[in-house]
Amino acid sequence: MRLGTPTGPRHTPHPEGTAEPGRTGTGRVARGGLLAGLAVTLVAAGLLAAGKGQVPISPTEVLGSVLHRLGLDLGPLPSAVQGENALWLVRFPRVLLAVIVGASLGCAGALMQGIFGNPLAEPGVVGVSAGAAVGAAAAIVSGATLFGPWTTAAAAFLGGIVTTMIVYAMSRANGRTEVVTLVLTGVAVNATAGALLGLLMFLTDDDGVRAIAFWQLGSLSQATWAAVAVAAPCALAGLTVAAVLARRLDLLALGDRPARHLGVDTERLRITAIVATALLTASAVAFTGIVGFVGLVVPHLIRMVAGPAHRLLIPASALAGAVVVVTGDLIARTVIDYQELPLGVLTAVVGGPAFFWLLRRTRARSGGWG
Template sequence: MSAAEDSHDVGGADKSASGPASRSRVSAVLVSLTLALVIVAVLSACIGQVPTSPLEVLGSILHRIGLDLGPMPAHPSGEVTLWEVRFPRVVLAICVGAALGCSGALLQGVFSNPLAEPGVIGVSAGAAVGASAVIVVGGTFVAGWAVAAAAFVAGLFTTAAVYLLARHEGRTEVVTLVLTGVAINAFAGGLIAFFTFVASPSARDQIVFWQLGSLNGASWNAVMIVAPMTVVGIAATVMIAPRLDLLALGEHAARHLGVNVERLRQFAVLIVALLVSASVAFTGIILFVGLIVPHLMRILVGPGHRALIPASALAGALVLLVADLGSRSLIDNADLPLGMLTALVGGPFFFWLLRRTRAQQGGWA
């Protein structure tokens, strides 16, 4: 699609987005996602080996904030189970899902590429290398915080390496950045394979399980690290949303309108690196959330990033919470790998989404 067509499409989208009907639709989508997220969060807190009802969950929360309303959990271990096991897991799932959804929308906008997702800049692969290295060196009993810290630092380092290697004469072309990310991902994959090969059987199992993704190790300490980064990252992304809309007109048009494209990309890559590194450090690699959610939200709320980014964050949180609920409840007394479920469901769904978009719009520009 030509730049003129891009300009026409974006301009048309902006005009339609300013109308009452479109604003009503966006508001309806955001409110629906918020309500669905609250409902699923309560249901997720109810499900487990210790029986708890939705009213008991709400009653426990209200009692903690000083309101004596609603019943408390009847089971002797109900209160402890809610606040030490289930609530941290629910909140961490919301934070990680929101971070991945926001990151996907940001990367697709700044790269003008519908296939862009957090893994394209190497952050997930780099985090996996850091986690694998610590697991191999530390052995079976390596502390979970050491693995998380190594994954976080390695994710940031890999993203910085991809960006610096892609720069040429003070500029970073999108194609060069993506291809550099592909090369770094391949190299990281080789390192992960090497660590898996030299690891002991128990450490090898730990590496494989980490790469499949899980919220099994959720804790309030993890939430205290991920949640602030998620809030700051999403807020920063919302702040640059108007410039992302201008960038959709094309680089030359965006520069003519006063957008510093290179600085915008640097800031976007930094936001994504922080969001995704913090998330995968505590959950492992979770696939397809950052790729599929922005596509689906673009269909519902349009291409304008001021609506797309919060919608993608809410939908990402909802998708990951539903996936985690499935991982805990599909098989009795088993915690299925979260990344496995998102890949098994996300792959076919993404193929259907691409076919639908291509049939209706002739592809996404």
């Protein structure tokens, strides 16, 4: 497999002035239908997830509680006071944070696959997840309290952003960024981050080791309204930037030289996309720990259904990522009574086999890795 080139047949975006999927006729209907279907699925998954737990609440009561808070006296309310408290103090923050995390990782994966021109790229390529892990571990081991209860999350966010910037700076030469160099630099930085993480775990006590291990496994158990309020603006900013870049990413699929002839500043495009990816991924993992495979598998599957046009691929990947994380968290906390599986472990159990299948499918379609 050649780094920086698509492993399957190259999809060429339609030039300006011609019909493009998602713009006219049946293409627009298909685009709207896919996004609407994903949105409805996300709402249904959210209502179901909010109602499941030790205090069961029906989806109609969940919806009625939301409408009541909006000033609309429609639908039934939870029959018990503890049900209403469980919804608004525990479950809704958790569901909303799952939506933010899933949308951020799905969108970040679509961006990375677009700028690398490779459907098997994912946000971890530029070291953001590894950097976030080192930042969180450093905060845990040092016992720092600079940001109070937000210290670990802030350290993880900064670690992810700083690591990404280091990878990007080290991969630049003569005013340009080589994609292959960027990937190899990311591999080296990820290895270094892994060594630092192991050293921090060696230096700390048993409680520190458990805290670092728990953070690495990924979980939404610490979700609060405050966490939602911090993560949401970062995710919204990253999603907005991704939507703005969609058309230029389609042109980049033609190759760097054709894209430059069509007026795309490919260097600026890659810088902006990498910064947006770092922002999305760092804000997601800062509050939940590492949740793997969402940014890799979800955009690839959406591309198989919807095609390569980024104006559809990016929002659809965000919605599908949100559905996956909301559903995964629901399974993680309900599959075993009175226990909760780590979300990152669950996504890896499902995402690992899915990735192997994608590898085999990609290799079969391209006739080998040559």
